[in-house]
Amino acid sequence: MATGRKDSDVRPGPNRYVSRIGAALHLGRYIEDYHRPVIVTGEASWQAYTRYVATATDPETGLRGEVPLTLVEHYDGSATIRNARQIAGRLPADTDAIVAIGGGKLSDTAKNVAELARTDIIVVPTLASTCSAYSTVSVNYDERHRYVSSPLHPRTSVLTLVDPALVATGPRRYLVGGIGDTLAKWYESAPIFDHAEHLGPFDLLARESARLIRAQLLEHGAAALQALDEGRVDVHLQTVVDTVIGLAGTVGGFGGAAARASGAHAVNDALSLIPGAAQVTHGEKVAYGILVQLAAQGLEDDIRALLPFYRRIGLPRSLGDMGLAPTPEERAAVLGFAAGNRMGFSAAVPGITAHDVGVAMDEVERIAAQDDAAHAGMAHDD
Structure with a gap:
């Protein structure tokens, strides 16, 4: 765990921010340098993402996308530290990246998982509901969804991949x-x-x-x-x-x-x-x-x-x-x-x-x- 971290630190955001229609269709290209990336997502988020990839066409290239062939872990929707620890405990020992696909609570959970696993994180938001996909903070709740804490993580995401057309499929x-x-x-x-x-x-x-x-x-x-x-x-x-x-x-x-x-x-x-x-x-x-x-x-x-x-x-x-x-x-x-x-x-x-x-x-x-x-x-x- 990083030391010397303060809430007053300047933490401007992800190492890389990509935003264009069709970007999420090519997620595999953005994670191909990793040996063992693991997708962390939610049930509804995963359905939204896979449905989008199956039906959309990149307006710039005319190409269809494909879902990366990698391990997929589902969170339970609670945004708790308990669930983040459960997911981290199921990760392969050689996991070198967490790929978060979902909304704010999913992103918050995945950031906790990435800190526990001491690994990179890439975020693909399926909703524009908060800035969680961009920030280095998680908002954590207890089992009754009562607010608990907002920790600042030691790493920013290496990539936030925003596809407005994917986000537009959300409620x-x-x-x-x-x-x-x-x-x-x-x-x-x-x-x-x-x-x-x-x-x-x-x-x-x-x-x-x-x-x-x-x-x-x-x-x-x-x-x-x-x-x-x-x-x-x-x-x-x-x-x-x-x-x-x-x-x-x-x-x-x-x-x-x-x-x-x-x-x-x-x-x-x-x-x-x-x-x-x-x-x-x-x-x-x-x-x-x-x-x-x-x-x-x-x-x-x-x-x-x-x-x-x-x-x-x-x-x-x-x-x-x-x-x-x-x-x-x-x-x-x-x-x-x-x-x-x-x-x-x-x-x-x-x-x-x-x-x-x-x-x-x-x-x-x-x-x-x-x-x-x-x-x-x-x-x-x-």
Whole structure:
């Protein structure tokens, strides 16, 4: 295990980032220098990848692809250290590369496996739901899918191979969630940078990357989803895929732990304590967390400015939008967890308390209800 590793290290991303339509058809070429690569994937991810390879044609070459002939290990979907250890224990002794094919939880698990096996990792995302395929961090959960930790790994991936056409085969809600998760890069890092006494060159780069991410998503997000709905992979969709997977990872990569997460992700992690929250995508919970963080900052105008975009693309604006109705006991646990010392909410809102988080959540519910009433009135007038 590497020593001297710190969350403040500049970790800009993969050694190589490839993004083009048809790239995943030729995965075998990218791993041919390895003696014993092992694919780590999920059931749905593997089906999506093999179906894509069997039916798609590379638009540049006109060639069809083929699935690499190598050992395939399936994870159990839990994103736990326990499952990563199980997979690592089944690997052949001469494994020299992990090839992760799947979404965010799969990538997080595979990064844990690669660290345990002390081997290279190549990531082929099948979803644009988080920046996990790009970042050097894993998000780990327990057996009940409650947040546990976010370790920084000693190695970056040697290759992140992005095929927008493969990603476009995934469920729509994951791309919606990816937009929500990635939008948080600006809202979570901006107050931290504003509070900092000094910003170094890499901090400034991270801040400008977060600003660019917000602009890209607001400009291209709705059009990308329209293209997805119409079965097209156009410039809008490609832009959003690379923003969610690639650009998002640069914020924490250049800005370190201080730029990776604060209030919105603290709310996401806290919501994992509610039974049923695992059915809500990571990005949907984070998008709701953005609104809670903005309310805690007293930025109601910013919330109202975001709501039309949320409504347009289908991001949740309330607990009810996510189908969550916590009991008083569950709510108390969520508030305490979100404001706790382990979370990063205080980096965005210094001195935040559980009571403050509760007030912010109530404020979001009030504003969302007003927004619903206003739209209902407009529909009645029409």
